[in-house]
Amino acid sequence: xxxxxxxxxxxxxxxxxxxxxxxxxxxxxxxxxxxxxxxxxxxxxxxxxxxxxxxxxxxxxxxxxxxxxxxxxxxxxxxxxxxxxxxxxxxxxxxxxxxxxxxxxxxxxxxxxxxxxxxxxxxxxxxxxxxxxxxxxxxxxxxxxxxxxxxxxxxxxxxxxxxxxxxxxxxxxxxxxxxxxxxxxxxxxxxxxxxxxxxxxxxxxxxxxxxxxxxxxxxxxxxxxxxxxxxxxxxxxxxxxxxxxxxxxxxxxxxxxxxxxxxxxxxxxxxxxxxxxxxxxxxxxxxxxxxxxxxxxxxxxxxxxxxxxxxxxxxxxxxxxxxxxxxxxxxxxxxxxxxxx
Numbered sequence: 306x307x308x309x310x311x312x313x314x315x316x317x318x319x320x321x322x323x324x325x326x327x328x329x330x331x332x333x334x335x336x337x338x339x340x341x342x343x344x345x346x347x348x349x350x351x352x353x354x355x356x357x358x359x360x361x362x363x364x365x366x367x368x369x370x371x372x373x374x375x376x377x378x379x380x381x382x383x384x385x386x387x388x389x390x391x392x393x394x395x396x397x398x399x400x401x402x403x404x405x406x407x408x409x410x411x412x413x414x415x416x417x418x419x420x421x422x423x424x425x426x427x428x429x430x431x432x433x434x435x436x437x438x439x440x441x442x443x444x445x446x447x448x449x450x451x452x453x454x455x456x457x458x459x460x461x462x463x464x465x466x467x468x469x470x471x472x473x474x475x476x477x478x479x480x481x482x483x484x485x486x487x488x489x490x491x492x493x494x495x496x497x498x499x500x501x502x503x504x505x506x507x508x509x510x511x512x513x514x515x516x517x518x519x520x521x522x523x524x525x526x527x528x529x530x531x532x533x534x535x536x537x538x539x540x541x542x543x544x545x546x547x548x549x550x551x552x553x554x555x556x557x558x559x560x561x562x563x564x565x566x567x568x569x570x571x572x573x574x575x576x577x578x579x580x581x582x583x584x585x586x587x588x589x590x591x592x593x594x595x596x597x598x599x600x601x602x603x604x605x606x607x608x609x610x611x612x613x614x615x616x617x618x619x620x621x622x623x624x625x626x627x628x629x630x631x632x633x634x635x636x637x638x639x640x641x642x643x644x645x646x
Contacts, residue, residue, distance in 0.1 A: 379456035543617035
């Protein structure tokens, strides 16, 4: 008797398919949807279980609106909600609950999640709440989907090249400031960054709330290289000013010596020997006098030219030191805000 009852129970508890149009289906919609028509793929049948459940599955192609915070782009983490709610039934008539927990749903969703490699699924959390309206209270089932952007594409194609340009600008301080090669090199770096910003303008997201950190990163590096160019122009101007004063002094000294030589080369033949001996004596005296004057004091023009050159070198070294410190502090603060370390 017991064996026959158990076998009959097993035969009754087998899941049976049934036409879906013969059963009541609740009208459940998605609040965040921005399309009226959905691309669905549903089965015309459902399954009846011996526990009193009806099981049906639908495949839904959904387009939703999600507010994104792009302040930490491309190292941003976004959270989007999918809210299920009935449009006709109140909380007294329809209550929605999830069949699985968040851990199981997250693990299963990671295996089927596809986002062309740019996004990574972190978690899916579920909450059930009641939404109060003017005429009724409706039950809601909210799925919070948290995704993280993979920054490798933007890091390799955008951020690292601009950082290398900044490193080249720091290394350009080793170039001699007396020539124009250093200034030309810095201007080329600035133009290269400008061209890259124009090319990658469509890649960067646009936002109206606040400037993303990647915009701050590009703007500050562009400004630092621009300030470095201004400092190079100032140093070159001071070096050229000092060199000009030294060249004027050297030209005057050479002119005076040539006059003396011309006076010595055109005396009469009768007194040539006597003048040569006197010139030798005078040359020795002048040499001794010049050495004494150089030991005691310097020419005011020479002092001025050396002052311009010395100030230019001091400015260049000081700016290089402050430039490196500013870059280090800026990148450290930006990395902490970005969450890199």
